[in-house]
Amino acid sequence: MPLLYRVARQNEVPIRFMLNGRPCEGRRGDTLLSAILTVEEQLRPSDFTQEPRAGFCQMSACQDCWVTLQNGDRVRACSTPLADGMHVMTGAGETA
Numbered sequence: 001m002p003l004l005y006r007v008a009r010q011n012e013v014p015i016r017f018m019l020n021g022r023p024c025e026g027r028r029g030d031t032l033l034s035a036i037l038t039v040e041e042q043l044r045p046s047d048f049t050q051e052p053r054a055g056f057c058q059m060s061a062c063q064d065c066w067v068t069l070q071n072g073d074r075v076r077a078c079s080t081p082l083a084d085g086m087h088v089m090t091g092a093g094e095t096a
């Protein structure tokens, strides 16, 4: 069950991406974090406790939302715009 439910921009242009190898769909204007949390119940497990994390500050300050892109880059999901065809991996130490 997703953590977030889309209540606005439901008719915005769909943006397809891969999340941990699974095809998913967000909307134009989503960040990676908002797109991921509308299809998953968490962003990733905590590096320390394995408890579910979903970002914290939502403004690129806390570093709680790192994800890995297909090219190996680690980015903050809360400040990275979703783009068509992205391959995103979540989880501690994951590489795409």
Ligand code: FES
Pocket (backbone or CB within 6 Å): 054, 055, 056, 057, 058, 059, 060, 061, 062, 063, 064, 065, 076, 077, 078, 079
């Ligand atoms: S949620 Fe804090 S840096 Fe992304």
